[in-house]
Amino acid sequence: MASSKFVKKLTSMAIVGVGGVAAFTGISFYNGNEKFYENILMPTIQKVSGETAHELAIFLCKHNLFPSSTLKDPESLKISFFNHQLSNPIGIAAGFDKQGEAVENLERIGFGFVEIGSVTPQPQPGNPKPRVFRSPLDEAIINRYGFNSLGHAVVFENLKGMKERQRFKGVLGVNLGKNKTSENALEDYSKGLRLFSPIADYIVVNVSSPNTPGLRSLQSKKELQELLTNLLKIRESLPAEHRKPILLKLAPDLTKDDVNDIVTVVTNGSSKIDGLIISNTTIGRDDLKNETFARETGGLSGLPLKLKSTQLIAEMYSLTKGKIPIIGVGGIFSGQDAFDKIEAGSSFLQLYTAFALHGPPVVEKIKSELDGILKEKGFKSIEAAIGLRADGIFGSIFIQNKM
Ligand SMILES: Cc1cc2nc3c(=O)[nH]c(=O)nc-3n(C[C@H](O)[C@H](O)[C@H](O)COP(=O)(O)O)c2cc1C
Numbered sequence: 001m002a003s004s005k006f007v008k009k010l011t012s013m014a015i016v017g018v019g020g021v022a023a024f025t026g027i028s029f030y031n032g033n034e035k036f037y038e039n040i041l042m043p044t045i046q047k048v049s050g051e052t053a054h055e056l057a058i059f060l061c062k063h064n065l066f067p068s069s070t071l072k073d074p075e076s077l078k079i080s081f082f083n084h085q086l087s088n089p090i091g092i093a094a095g096f097d098k099q100g101e102a103v104e105n106l107e108r109i110g111f112g113f114v115e116i117g118s119v120t121p122q123p124q125p126g127n128p129k130p131r132v133f134r135s136p137l138d139e140a141i142i143n144r145y146g147f148n149s150l151g152h153a154v155v156f157e158n159l160k161g162m163k164e165r166q167r168f169k170g171v172l173g174v175n176l177g178k179n180k181t182s183e184n185a186l187e188d189y190s191k192g193l194r195l196f197s198p199i200a201d202y203i204v205v206n207v208s209s210p211n212t213p214g215l216r217s218l219q220s221k222k223e224l225q226e227l228l229t230n231l232l233k234i235r236e237s238l239p240a241e242h243r244k245p246i247l248l249k250l251a252p253d254l255t256k257d258d259v260n261d262i263v264t265v266v267t268n269g270s271s272k273i274d275g276l277i278i279s280n281t282t283i284g285r286d287d288l289k290n291e292t293f294a295r296e297t298g299g300l301s302g303l304p305l306k307l308k309s310t311q312l313i314a315e316m317y318s319l320t321k322g323k324i325p326i327i328g329v330g331g332i333f334s335g336q337d338a339f340d341k342i343e344a345g346s347s348f349l350q351l352y353t354a355f356a357l358h359g360p361p362v363v364e365k366i367k368s369e370l371d372g373i374l375k376e377k378g379f380k381s382i383e384a385a386i387g388l389r390a391d392g393i394f395g396s397i398f399i400q401n402k403m
C-alpha cells in the first residue's frame, strides 16, 4: 500500500518535473525494497550534480514522497535522550535539511531524531557552485556550501508550520550558524538561541568549519569559554520550559592541545555544556582513491572520515570520563560502524553521507544490523555498550600541535 501511494506521488512529481530530471521512468519497477533505490533511484540521482541530487532529495522529503519505513524499531535500540525517549539512536545530521522543510518525512523514513540547519541569522547564499562533490568510489562527499541559509525568519516559519501540523512526534535539533560577514559570533548564536529555544528540543553551536576564514581561532580556549558561558547565561534567562540542552559540534582536525582546551572548557562550571557532537567534516584527504575528487576543497565526509571521528569520540569520552553525552557522526554506513561509535563512547548517532549515497533503506539496514550485533554480543540495550572500548583500542592519530 505504501508503494502504490509512492508511485502515485512520484508520478505526480514527474509531472511537476523537478529541474527537468526525467528521473522517474523506472517508477513501475518500484517494489518497496532496497533494490529500487540501489538499482534505479540512486544511480539516476548519481547522474545529476551533487547539489541537484540534494535538492531532489529535499523535494521528495518536503512532499512526503519517500515511503514510511515498515521496520518497527527493535526494543534494544530504545534510548533516552535528555528528557525524551528515542525509539532508535540514529538521527539525520545537520546540513541535509538546512532550511527545516523535510523534518516529517525524515522521521517517517525511520530516523530516531532530526537535526536541521546550519541556520544563519540573515539569509546568505553560501559559496559559488559547484560546491558539492560525490565520490561513490570512496563512499565520500566533499562540500563547500559555505552555510547557504534562508535565515532565521524563514526557517522558523518552516518549523512553526511543521509543529502546527502535529505530525512530527520526534526530537528536533536546531544547528545554529553565524553569518559569514558577522563580526560577532556570540550575537549570531544568541539570536538563534532565543528564537529557536521554544521550538527545538536541543540547540547546536559549533567551533569549526573548514571553509569560513578565521573560524579556527574560536577554538582557542578563552573565546570558547566566553562564548559558552554567555550562551548558558542567556539560556538561564529564558522561561524554564524554553531552556533546552546546548550541544557543541567539533571538527575532527584537532591537535592534542585543542582537545585538552575544549575538555577544560566544556567540563568547567559556568561553560559546562550538555553534549558533544563528534564530528563535522574533515579537511584531511587521506586514503582517497579518486584523485579528481581529492583535489576539491571543502569538508570531507563519509567512509574516509570514519576512523578519525571514532578516535576523537574515544578520546573525548575518556577525557570527560563519560560524563558528557556524545552524538557520534562520521562515516556510519553499517550496524558495525554504528556499534564501533557506541563502544568508542557515543550515546547517539547521526549520519549524512550514507543516506545521501544509498537512500532511505540504509537507515533500516543500520538499525537491524545494530540490533543483531547487540543481541549477538548479549547487550540488552545500547546504554550497556557505551564507551566500553574508549580506552585506546581505536588508536589515536592526532595531528601535530601547531606550535
Ligand atoms: C553536503 C553536506 C553539508 C553539510 N552541512 C552541514 C551544516 O550546515 N552544518 C553542520 O553542522 N554540519 C554539516 N555537515 C556535516 C554533517 O552534519 C556530518 O557532521 C558529516 O557529514 C559527517 O557525517 P557523515 O560521514 O555521515 O556524512 C554537512 C555535510 C555534508 C555532506
Ligand SMILES: *[C@@H]1O[C@H](CO)[C@@H](O)[C@H](O)[C@H]1NC(C)=O
Pocket: 133, 134, 135, 136, 137, 138, 290, 291, 292, 293
Ligand atoms: C570521482 O570524483 C568526481 C568528482 O567528484 C566524480 O564526478 C566522479 O563520479 C568520481 N568517480 C568515482 C568513480 O567515484
Ligand SMILES: *[C@@H]1O[C@H](CO)[C@@H](O)[C@H](O)[C@H]1NC(C)=O
Pocket: 121, 122, 123, 124, 179, 180, 181, 182, 183, 187, 188
Ligand atoms: C549576517 O549577514 C548579513 C549579510 O551578510 C550581515 O548584514 C549581518 O550583519 C550579519 N550578522 C547578523 C547578526 O545579522
Ligand SMILES: *[C@@H]1O[C@H](CO)[C@@H](O)[C@H](O)[C@H]1NC(C)=O
Pocket: 229, 264, 265, 268, 269, 270, 271
Ligand atoms: C573555569 O571558568 C571560570 C569562569 O567561569 C574561569 O575563570 C576559570 O579560569 C575556568 N577554569 C579553568 C581551569 O579554565
Ligand SMILES: *[C@@H]1O[C@H](CO)[C@@H](O)[C@H](O)[C@H]1NC(C)=O
Pocket: 095, 118, 143, 144, 145, 146, 147, 177, 205, 206, 207, 208, 209, 210, 211, 249, 250, 251, 280, 281, 298, 299, 300
Ligand atoms: C561543518 O563543516 C561544514 C562544511 O563542511 C559546514 O557547512 C558546517 O557549518 C560545519 N558545522 C559545524 C557545526 O562546524
Ligand SMILES: CC(=O)N[C@H]1CO[C@H](CO)[C@@H](O)[C@@H]1O
Pocket: 118, 119, 120, 147, 176, 177, 178, 179, 180, 185, 206, 207, 208, 209, 212, 214, 215, 218
Ligand atoms: C555554520 C556556521 O555558522 N558555522 C560557524 C561555526 O563557528 C564559527 C566560529 O564562531 C563561525 O565562524 C562559523 O560560521
